[in-house]
Amino acid sequence: MKISAELRMFTERLGHDFARPELLQRALTHGSISTATRPDNQRLEFLGDRVLGLTMAEALFSADRSATEGQMAPRYNALVKGETCAAVAREIGLGEVLKLGRSEMMSGGRRKEALLADAMEAVIAAVYLDAGFETARKVILALWANRLKNVDQDSRDAKTALQEWAQANGMGPPRYVQTSRSGPDHAPEFEITVRLDDGREAVANGKGTKRSIEQAAAQTLLEQIEGSK
Template sequence: MLRQRSPDHGVMAAKPQNNETLASAVEAIAGCPVRDAERLRRALTHASARGAHAGDYQRLEFLGDRVLGLVVAQMVFDANPKAAEGELSVRLNALVNAETLAEIADEAGISELIQAGSEIRSLSARKRINLRADVMEAVIAVVYLEGGLEAARGFIRRYWEGRSKAETAARRDAKTELQEWAHQMSKAVPVYSVDKREGPDHDPVYTVSAIVDGFEAGVGIGRSKREAEQAAATDILVREGVWQEEENTQ
């Protein structure tokens, strides 16, 4: 049976927690002591919840993004000694994109610690994914600043190494794959059409068709247009035998 990506959890407004509680939780997740609890609070704070003179995660996200990219790039480089630059780039991009970061934030328990205002509920599904991804990078920056590159590498490997070895890590996203396949098969470019939008504005569900000349349309459902388009592209790729069902995760 085709496995679907788990739905976006969204980010609920977290109850305010004191610095010591947040530090203890992140120490357990990251395996690294947190001495600067105020910096950690900033890493976990969305602009909607910051005080008049407090900061949020944005500066730390900038640093964490670079640390993550370096560690994962080396991980992919070492694990794939025969891979060309193009394959290495595909693997790297799949491991540091917003969806993967948000998924790991949920898995590690980081999402539950995000300090956000009640208006976060009205964000689109895509923006909630981006928020969790940004905070994940900010937490990586905290670990790096607390324990250096080795501490950050240990934390990142704990959650990324298994994913880096998966067969699907070398797979491009479904829309990119479908575009190349469609060009080879019919010299056509896939067209995506929103068939239906259901649910409240803050948590919509989209049904999208992917159309390639000469082939049956693919249909996908998702909490954002992009997610539904990826699912529709996957539908065609699996049906036409380009991808195998048991290997697909889109």
């Protein structure tokens, strides 16, 4: 099975050349465009989450032999959370190659936090099924390398870190505004905007609790602040 030039460039950014490119095609297929003969990436997402989790747990365990479970747990959570997966997905341009239905595409699906995170996990599973755990592990460690180096800083509560930064710079606490809510009550999807007194702001959206999306928005704004230094 041949893949497009666009997908070929994506595999180069990912760091894996697929022997079975149909696995990558499935990993990039969102439910909004799936059919009976073209399954979506949800099953791969389930598997990829576990492959990522084992890789990160092993890396943290090996990196700091003196760390307690209480120290490793927040580091682990910072590395495998949806916001981190989505950030990695953005870095390798995953959103550009996602296969989406028209309505999802029109609503900005290529930028949605939860959608990118799910697709990143699905791609990890595709690598695992294509070439085994060791190859998937190497791909993950390469993509997460900087985050593993800075995990102690990243594991801090983003809302707390942003508030501390704002206060240190003479501003009041960040303000969080729910700009939209959709989906059923049992699986709501929120869009949250966080704003600072100096006018800087960031937006995050996805499924989960309001607090988790607020954390994502705070993390995005912290990254913008760090990038502007």
